[in-house]
Amino acid sequence: MTEKIRKVSLYKLNYVLVVATLILILSYFLNNYNRVSILESSSTSLSCSSSSKILKYWSICINEWNPNGNLRTMNRVFDKLGYKFVNASESEEWDLLWSIEYVERNEETFRATRKSLLPHQRINHFPGIHFITNKKILGKHTNSKHLFPTFSFPEDENMFNEFSKTNPHAKYVEKNYDNRGVRIVTPDEFDKNNDEKIYQVFMDNPFLIDDHAFDFGVYVLISSVNPLRIYRYDHEVFIRFCPEKYHPFDPLNTHKYVVDENHLSVYVMPSFKNLYNKYNYTAKSIFEFLIRKKGYNVKKFWLNIDETVSDIISKNENKIIENIKHEKYENSHHFFELVRFDIILDNYLNPFVMEVNMSPNLTPAKKKHEKYTTVYEQLVYNTINLVGAGSYEVLMSRFTNDTISVNSQNIATNLENCLENTCQLNCEKSSCAICIPCISSNILFHLNEAYCEHIRKGNFKRAFPISIHFNNTELFETLSENNQIMIKWYEAKCENDESWC
Ligand SMILES: *[C@@H]1O[C@H](CO)[C@@H](O)[C@H](O)[C@H]1NC(C)=O
Numbered sequence: 001m002t003e004k005i006r007k008v009s010l011y012k013l014n015y016v017l018v019v020a021t022l023i024l025i026l027s028y029f030l031n032n033y034n035r036v037s038i039l040e041s042s043s044t045s046l047s048c049s050s051s052s053k054i055l056k057y058w059s060i061c062i063n064e065w066n067p068n069g070n071l072r073t074m075n076r077v078f079d080k081l082g083y084k085f086v087n088a089s090e091s092e093e094w095d096l097l098w099s100i101e102y103v104e105r106n107e108e109t110f111r112a113t114r115k116s117l118l119p120h121q122r123i124n125h126f127p128g129i130h131f132i133t134n135k136k137i138l139g140k141h142t143n144s145k146h147l148f149p150t151f152s153f154p155e156d157e158n159m160f161n162e163f164s165k166t167n168p169h170a171k172y173v174e175k176n177y178d179n180r181g182v183r184i185v186t187p188d189e190f191d192k193n194n195d196e197k198i199y200q201v202f203m204d205n206p207f208l209i210d211d212h213a214f215d216f217g218v219y220v221l222i223s224s225v226n227p228l229r230i231y232r233y234d235h236e237v238f239i240r241f242c243p244e245k246y247h248p249f250d251p252l253n254t255h256k257y258v259v260d261e262n263h264l265s266v267y268v269m270p271s272f273k274n275l276y277n278k279y280n281y282t283a284k285s286i287f288e289f290l291i292r293k294k295g296y297n298v299k300k301f302w303l304n305i306d307e308t309v310s311d312i313i314s315k316n317e318n319k320i321i322e323n324i325k326h327e328k329y330e331n332s333h334h335f336f337e338l339v340r341f342d343i344i345l346d347n348y349l350n351p352f353v354m355e356v357n358m359s360p361n362l363t364p365a366k367k368k369h370e371k372y373t374t375v376y377e378q379l380v381y382n383t384i385n386l387v388g389a390g391s392y393e394v395l396m397s398r399f400t401n402d403t404i405s406v407n408s409q410n411i412a413t414n415l416e417n418c419l420e421n422t423c424q425l426n427c428e429k430s431s432c433a434i435c436i437p438c439i440s441s442n443i444l445f446h447l448n449e450a451y452c453e454h455i456r457k458g459n460f461k462r463a464f465p466i467s468i469h470f471n472n473t474e475l476f477e478t479l480s481e482n483n484q485i486m487i488k489w490y491e492a493k494c495e496n497d498e499s500w501c
């Protein structure tokens with residue numbers, strides 16, 4: 001009996017072993033089959049853009065002048081972020097274009113930007129940014145107390161005569177279009193038959209550090225127009241010193257008042273070099289230290305800079321919006337712009353804008369400037385993140401309306417006001433404009449963007465709109481409805497949380 005049972009169970013055991021072996025063999029084949037099919041599908045998804053999660057970066061520099069590559073820093077950062085390099089001139093698909101040159105010129109090169117753009121596609125220049133970055137156009141067409149009066153001839157003859165009557169002692173610098181050959185000239189030296197030359201009022205009481213005049217470069221990111229949102233890079237500034245001491249002044253010696261390729265960098269200047277080279281402080285924090293020591297209020301200084309930057313950009317916002325329409329783009333959502341404001345500070349630290357650089361140099365051109373590499377990489381990295389191009393999920397959320405980073409509950413604010421005015425039934429009231437039942441899908445898009453930018457701003461600080469614009473009724477009246485609503489929303493956010501002010 002027991003023998004029989006053993007036989008049966010042995011038989012059963014054999015049977016189990018055979019089955020198990022069969023399963024093992026089968027699963028081996030299945031596994032390999034799976035592995036093969038995974039490989040196949042991943043390689044197809046790599047080449048098939050719609051299912052791939054890899055972003056595509058298209059870069060263009062037509063006139064390469066930096067021996068180390070104008071785009072070196074951008075290329076490095078995009079590579080680190082896992083972007084794949086593409087050439088949309090050869091009909092490859094693209095997600096983000098970074099160009100050194102204007103996109104609305106050079107139609108042939110930028111043909112791929114002229115079709116209807118996909119919602120997530122981004123371009124690093126606004127069509128029409130030349131209203132700000134072309135110094136002749138800026139100086140002549142933007143009425144701002146932060147710009148030096150600028151003339152070119154023969155067209156500005158009358159304007160100049162008016163100006164010189166009321167400002168008989170003004171000094172002038174002559175500039176060529178390409179920034180070479182800047183020098184102080186008297187009005188009788190003006191070349192009035194060459195409209196390539198511009199004449200700008202010269203500021204003769206610059207703020208000095210270590211007895212040297214300097215220019216103060218501030219990086220500024222415009223992430224949107226209509227409504228306008230501007231950010232200032234708050235981590236570092238680009239300070240360049242004139243090669244010789246300002247006093248005793250000599251108009252014939254341009255080394256005293258011109259910043260060109262002979263300029264001195266912060267790390268050789270007595271007030272900076274130890275703190276910069278040994279303690280690794282930023283030039284910005286050392287500059288703040290120096291002016292604080294002289295009794296200036298650092299916070300006020302930066303508010304003044306933000307006001308200057310905002311004034312100049314907002315006065316050109318409409319021209320940019322018109323240009324986007326003129327160039328037949330469906331909307332302005334695709335564009336962003338990183339510029340450098342080159343500012344001169346007077347003896348009281350009042351800022352005057354010399355020019356605004358489109359495509360500021362972000363790659364050290366000389367070996368001795370290599371130590372700026374990290375500064376530039378961080379600036380580009382912060383820029384890409386802020387505009388929402390730092391990862392696949394974030395860039396694509398414009399397509400998918402993914403609520404992982406923002407939904408209407410992040411936008412809802414101003415509770416007492418919305419309730420008191422029963423806005424749900426009274427959307428025509430102006431006080432209801434930012435209450436969720438009254439927000440149009442267009443405004444909601446912009447508030448979503450504004451919210452996400454605030455979260456992703458990194459080392460940027462918002463320069464427009466900020467608290468100084470909330471109660472500025474004179475400015476408010478001049479702004480478009482989109483801008484007014486945006487300002488009201490920031491103001492409401494700011495009431496609950498100071499970081500939004
Ligand atoms: C991209 O393609 C265009 C057209 O074929 C070509 O002229 C250009 O040199 C290419 N750019 C790069 C960076 O390869």
Ligand SMILES: *[C@@H]1O[C@H](CO)[C@@H](O)[C@H](O)[C@H]1NC(C)=O
Binds near residue numbers: 279
């Ligand atoms: C400080 O900066 C210098 C020069 O960039 C660098 O070599 C050094 O490693 C930095 N110090 C630290 C602690 O990172």
Ligand SMILES: *[C@@H]1O[C@H](CO)[C@@H](O)[C@H](O)[C@H]1NC(C)=O
Binds near residue numbers: 398399400401441
């Ligand atoms: C995302 O929202 C926009 C605007 O409301 C809408 O047109 C679009 O169809 C939505 N996309 C998806 C994938 O739901």
Ligand SMILES: *[C@@H]1O[C@H](CO)[C@@H](O)[C@H](O)[C@H]1NC(C)=O
Binds near residue numbers: 467468470471
């Ligand atoms: C703006 O004005 C309102 C009402 O007059 C006031 O409560 C608020 O504090 C002001 N905000 C700022 C930033 O000055």
